[in-house]
Amino acid sequence: MEVPDERVSAATFEELALPLFEQLYNFAHWLAQDASEAEDLVQETYAKALRAFSAFQLGTNFRAWMFRILRNTFLTSRTGLKSTSVSDDEVETIASTAPNPETVLLERADREMVRQALTELQVTFRETLLLCEVEEMSYEEIAQVLAIPVGTVMSRLYRARKALRALMVEKFKGAAHGV
């Protein structure tokens, strides 16, 4: 959602930001895992973004900008500070211990299993996956939200997907053994 120069004066913050309300809330809830905390995060995000809107750079992606503010707000919140961060140099270790792809897995796994796995995924992986799959952001947009290079986005996505699959395999085995 780039805002060309000639139109930015006419476009008010409200017109640009309100259509993102539901997406931002969904993302906030996934990050915080709590409804009232998500509400606080969204309100704070809008307040911060409104104050900073005059400094919004023309030609910047507005949606990525809003998501970035939301994420930064989360990271400095109580829950956010407790969430573990991930280093980006462990690609090989994780890749080599990941299970082999099992097409049957998803056919048998129900939505609840996917939801649980996504909830248990560490925040860094969860946010990257959600931006890609739910928000359908390009690697470039995700890089802007997370303030990391595109290459790191790709490796994080790779590891997030492996980790999600590993969690699902675990749950699937658990369910099969009646645990």
Place this chain on the structure above:
Amino acid sequence: MACESWNAKLYAYVDGELSSSDAASLAQHLRQCTDCAAEVLERVQMKRAVAVVGKRYQPSAQLREKVRRSLVKSGQRQGSWAWKIVALPATLVLVLSLAVSLYVDHEKTLRQRVYSELTDLHVATLASASPVDVISTDRHTVKPWFQGKIPFSFNLPELQGTDFTLVGGRVTYLAQSPGAHLIYRLRQHEISVFIFQDRGDETAALASAPVSTLSFTVEGWKKNGLRYFVVGDVGAQDIESLSKLLRDAG
């Protein structure tokens, strides 16, 4: 290219991040290689599962109202000096802001109607057995084809050096008005471009930036008496860059 070299690119492929030439060669490979095809299917299924599960949390109406009010309030604060000068009673301000919000809602409803109609046209056309009536990647073939079929003419951009390709076009209608429907391809995605005459009616209800509706992005603008709309399931940035090419050409 062997499977091992493709393997590293499978995620970029399902994420729509491969260049169009790479995507085309991979698609070719997938037709022959069941292993890679199964791998792609599994990844697409996983993507879809996360997308469905991920759209889970709905904000309450109260929160929406709270956020909306906080934005409106700050807008009024910026303009409040004017009211002090003319010393209008606070009630009038309230009535006016209500009228403005009603007007804005009305505009939004109009816009949503036009956009959802265009999205329907886009989806229905792509689903049909023959989406385009004139099939050509050459704008100099596609443009003249419309002569005598629609009551206006338009210019199409040169696409050399961009990731977009022209697929073709057909005549379409919006609110009983004939127009041109062009289909472009970007990577694995089809994008519709609609061009209508500007009749100063409801098609005038345009957003100031690309608007996302049901995972489609729509961008619209007016130029030289024509209304342009770009609709696709690609990201807002891609819609913007095609729109820019069209704006520069028109």
